[in-house]
Amino acid sequence: MIGALTALLGAENVLTAKEDLVPYSFDGTATFRELPVAVVFPRTTEEVARCVKICREHQTPIITRGSGTGLSGGTVPTPGAIVLCLVHMTKIVEIDPANLTLRAEPGAITADIDAAAAEHGLFYPPDPGSMKISTIGGNVAENSGGLRGLKYGVTRDYIMAVTVVLPDGEVATFGNACVKDVAGYSMKDVFIGSEGTLGIITQVLLKLLPRPEARRTMLATFSSMEAAAETVSAIIAARIIPCTLEFLDQMTIRCVEDYTKMGLPTDCAALLLMETDGHPAAVEDEANRMAAIARSHGAMEVTTAADEAESLKLASARRSAFASLARVRPTTILEDVTVPRSHLAEMVTFIAETAAKLELTVGTFGHMGDGNLHPTFLTDELDEEEMKRVHQALDLIVSKTLSLGGTITGEHGVGLAKKMWLRDQLGDASLNLMKKFKETIDPDCLLNPHKIFD
Amino acid sequence: MSLKKLDFSILQQCMHCGMCLPSCPTYDTTKRERNSPRGRIALMRAVATDEIPLSKSFADEMSFCLGCLACQSACPAAVDYATLFETSRAEIEATGVSVSAPRRLLRFLTLDLLFTRPRFLRVVGKLLRFYQVSGAENLVRKILPKRLRELERLTPRMAAQFSNDLIDPVESGDGSSKKVALLTGCVQDLVFSQVNRDTADVLLANSCEVHTPSVQPCCGSIHSHNGEPEMARENARRLLDLLPPQDFDAIISNAGGCGSHLRHFSKLLPNDPRAALWDAKVRDVHEFLAEIEVRSPDVAPFEEEKKVTYHDSCHLAHGQKVTLEPRQMIDLIPGIERVDLSESDWCCGSAGVYSLTQPEQSQLLLERKVGHIRTTGAEILLTANPGCVLQIQNGVPELKIMNPVSLLAQAYRNESKKL
Numbered sequence: 001m002i003g004a005l006t007a008l009l010g011a012e013n014v015l016t017a018k019e020d021l022v023p024y025s026f027d028g029t030a031t032f033r034e035l036p037v038a039v040v041f042p043r044t045t046e047e048v049a050r051c052v053k054i055c056r057e058h059q060t061p062i063i064t065r066g067s068g069t070g071l072s073g074g075t076v077p078t079p080g081a082i083v084l085c086l087v088h089m090t091k092i093v094e095i096d097p098a099n100l101t102l103r104a105e106p107g108a109i110t111a112d113i114d115a116a117a118a119e120h121g122l123f124y125p126p127d128p129g130s131m132k133i134s135t136i137g138g139n140v141a142e143n144s145g146g147l148r149g150l151k152y153g154v155t156r157d158y159i160m161a162v163t164v165v166l167p168d169g170e171v172a173t174f175g176n177a178c179v180k181d182v183a184g185y186s187m188k189d190v191f192i193g194s195e196g197t198l199g200i201i202t203q204v205l206l207k208l209l210p211r212p213e214a215r216r217t218m219l220a221t222f223s224s225m226e227a228a229a230e231t232v233s234a235i236i237a238a239r240i241i242p243c244t245l246e247f248l249d250q251m252t253i254r255c256v257e258d259y260t261k262m263g264l265p266t267d268c269a270a271l272l273l274m275e276t277d278g279h280p281a282a283v284e285d286e287a288n289r290m291a292a293i294a295r296s297h298g299a300m301e302v303t304t305a306a307d308e309a310e311s312l313k314l315a316s317a318r319r320s321a322f323a324s325l326a327r328v329r330p331t332t333i334l335e336d337v338t339v340p341r342s343h344l345a346e347m348v349t350f351i352a353e354t355a356a357k358l359e360l361t362v363g364t365f366g367h368m369g370d371g372n373l374h375p376t377f378l379t380d381e382l383d384e385e386e387m388k389r390v391h392q393a394l395d396l397i398v399s400k401t402l403s404l405g406g407t408i409t410g411e412h413g414v415g416l417a418k419k420m421w422l423r424d425q426l427g428d429a430s431l432n433l434m435k436k437f438k439e440t441i442d443p444d445c446l447l448n449p450h451k452i453f454d
Numbered sequence: 455m456s457l458k459k460l461d462f463s464i465l466q467q468c469m470h471c472g473m474c475l476p477s478c479p480t481y482d483t484t485k486r487e488r489n490s491p492r493g494r495i496a497l498m499r500a501v502a503t504d505e506i507p508l509s510k511s512f513a514d515e516m517s518f519c520l521g522c523l524a525c526q527s528a529c530p531a532a533v534d535y536a537t538l539f540e541t542s543r544a545e546i547e548a549t550g551v552s553v554s555a556p557r558r559l560l561r562f563l564t565l566d567l568l569f570t571r572p573r574f575l576r577v578v579g580k581l582l583r584f585y586q587v588s589g590a591e592n593l594v595r596k597i598l599p600k601r602l603r604e605l606e607r608l609t610p611r612m613a614a615q616f617s618n619d620l621i622d623p624v625e626s627g628d629g630s631s632k633k634v635a636l637l638t639g640c641v642q643d644l645v646f647s648q649v650n651r652d653t654a655d656v657l658l659a660n661s662c663e664v665h666t667p668s669v670q671p672c673c674g675s676i677h678s679h680n681g682e683p684e685m686a687r688e689n690a691r692r693l694l695d696l697l698p699p700q701d702f703d704a705i706i707s708n709a710g711g712c713g714s715h716l717r718h719f720s721k722l723l724p725n726d727p728r729a730a731l732w733d734a735k736v737r738d739v740h741e742f743l744a745e746i747e748v749r750s751p752d753v754a755p756f757e758e759e760k761k762v763t764y765h766d767s768c769h770l771a772h773g774q775k776v777t778l779e780p781r782q783m784i785d786l787i788p789g790i791e792r793v794d795l796s797e798s799d800w801c802c803g804s805a806g807v808y809s810l811t812q813p814e815q816s817q818l819l820l821e822r823k824v825g826h827i828r829t830t831g832a833e834i835l836l837t838a839n840p841g842c843v844l845q846i847q848n849g850v851p852e853l854k855i856m857n858p859v860s861l862l863a864q865a866y867r868n869e870s871k872k873l
Contacts, residue, residue, distance in 0.1 A: 019511040022500045023493030028471045069472040087485040133475045259530045323471040326531035330466035
């Protein structure tokens with residue numbers, strides 16, 4: 001098999017030495033590690049299709065990978081698998097300002113896509129934390145979210161078409177540049193968020209928006225998490241949909257400040273990062289009302305970013321929250337539970353109480369406007385006893401989430417990290433249909449096996 | 455020190471989030487994980503846990519790493535990559551996996567012989583100077599084989615006078631209120647001794663009494679980066695003996711690569727009580743001038759207005775986190791328009807001896823840097839590390855390259871002319 005792959009791609013695009021493979025044995029998720037048997041770098045859809053056919057002949061599982069920044073173990077190899085890495089397929093093929101679309105190869109970097117759109121006065125809103133290095137193919141496969149979900153939605157909302165190499169090596173395109181299209185099942189939606197288990201995305205057609213003319217970023221500090229959560233509820237109740245309502249708890253603020261040294265207030269219990277964008281007059285009005293609501297709900301201080309540069313700095317500080325938390329302890333276990341917004345304050349309190357009860361260190365941050373929380377346990381994977389308590393805490397948090405009508409993952413995917421809870425959320429009928437689906441499309445179970453479910 | 459003996463939590467600190475990938479010049483070239491910071495840390499961890507042996511392949515990878523430390527600036531998790539990298543290189547040298555006769559000879563000549571004996575280094579520098587100005591150089595260039603001829607061309611031009619010819623051991627102006635030690639470096643001393651003179655002038659003009667011992671040991675940076683911690687320790691001890699830190703308000707370095715190493719003597723000599731005080735007193739000259747509120751010159755350094763741009767030396771920007779101070783200083787100088795250089799803190803490929811050990815990757819980085827410099831349209835490139843100056847000058851021979859301190863010194867000198 002290695003011979004056939006080498007003949008197809010050339011020796012420089014097939015890695016098999018152990019020193020080359022070790023760095024592909026993990027992604028951005030803690031504690032999961034497994035060596036692949038090889039890593040291959042195809043450069044065209046045709047090459048991807050032929051790789052799939054070769055692997056199929058040898059019944060070798062394929063793990064599709066971009067930059068490997070996933071947070072649920074989605075690109076961690078399974079035993080005996082090859083990693084098919086798409087980082088050389090980075091082209092932004094075309095930008096069509098007449099139809100407001102952008103066509104890109106799967107290895108194109110998310111931030112580069114938005115930058116290319118910006119040159120035409122256009123906007124690609126999804127902005128996952130790792131946007132400076134994450135690939136668009138990975139974003140589609142994971143249906144990534146970001147800081148602007150509240151107003152702009154997630155990756156799914158910007159996918160008009162996907163070209164996919166199917167498990168039998170055939171190439172299919174689902175969707176097109178039409179705003180309306182009801183020809184048959186919406187198959188593209190099946191592949192969005194499929195975590196590499198159904199097909200390999202080799203091209204995407206993205207929807208763009210006009211770039212907002214103005215933006216205003218504000219920081220509000222609170223003496224309690226509950227006050228911050230109530231502020232968020234009040235803003236939404238006031239019929240304002242800001243693009244961003246992010247929060248950080250004190251542990252997270254301290255770590256982020258330690259990294260960025262930008263002068264964040266480290267003595268408050270919670271910090272709310274609020275951003276509104278759009279027409280300058282609307283932005284002005286919304287910003288003023290949001291600041292007033294924050295003050296009337298107990299904000300200690302509300303400050304406004306002086307300019308675009310400071311806004312960007314604040315947003316990128318927030319994006320560094322997860323990795324900044326890793327300063328405290330050797331291992332960082334990140335969760336992604338999401339609850340309906342009305343239960344946010346209750347969930348936040350529950351997380352803090354659970355951590356205290358089990359004597360664990362937790363930093364919580366997340367997308368408060370979306371109800372999407374990232375409780376992050378700071379621990380040491382080598383300490384078995386403490387890891388047991390971490391898993392206990394995770395179980396409790398997941399149960400609570402589900403009892404509130406929430407989901408085990410808002411934007412990171414199930415992968416390996418969350419599959420033990422999937423049945424609890426979906427129930428038998430739903431999960432069995434998913435499995436039937438997988439079996440129909442990938443009967444030999446070659447694409448990213450044992451991810452999402454077994 | 456070996457990877458196995460190293461505190462394992464330093465390796466665990468990397469949670470492989472991937473935030474370092476876009477900052478890494480070698481990953482950017484190859485898009486292979488082993489050529490990235492988190493990939494290299496994964497390999498170090500695999501060596502520490504016996505998953506892989508300390509192989510030639512591992513050694514090659516550590517040699518391919520520039521050690522530019524851009525990943526340290528990018529890392530939200532505060533991974534101490536410098537320690538991991540230097541420990542790996544030291545272990546590679548100790549186990550001898552990449553030994554070859556020519557490599558051993560080169561290392562002996564440079565690390566053992568030249569860069570531990572400052573007087574001998576100056577003698578070699580004088581001989582080189584004679585070789586370069588006497589015409590012998592032109593003759594030799596005609597007869598050398600191609601590969602050696604290319605290397606020979608990389609030999610820096612020696613200055614006519616070294617730092618001790620230009621600077622007295624103690625100099626002071628009127629009403630000196632601070633006592634500082636000036637480190638003259640090795641390459642800086644032999645090739646850019648005028649930068650040392652300019653540094654002394656700028657310090658004198660800002661009320662400092664400047665102590666510049668005429669013979670100074672190498673700071674040990676080159677030894678530390680190249681896997682010889684024992685030699686680095688020896689050099690550090692000599693510096694501590696020569697310049698006891700309690701005697702000075704600050705110890706000034708004007709070379710990015712040296713300064714980055716000079717700040718970490720307490721890591722090298724944890725049991726020497728002087729080391730921590732030394733670390734606390736070391737300052738890059740721009741940083742120090744910003745702290746003491748450098749005086750703005752009244753006149754311009756040149757008759758006409760000049761457009762300049764600033765290139766961050768890796769070990770000044772990423773190793774010492776000094777990025778704003780040089781820019782602020784440049785902006786104080788009249789008649790100077792500073793334009794931004796894109797990717798100003800992306801390595802130029804100099805990286806110590808990298809241009810010799812990894813010529814291809816070094817050349818790629820140089821071309822990228824030169825492209826950005828040309829785009830600015832600047833007449834003068836300002837940068838504060840001798841390695842960067844040599845590398846970039848090699849890429850653009852016609853470009854004027856100066857240390858920001860020299861620009862300031864020139865402006866001060868013009869003030870006295872005007873009087």
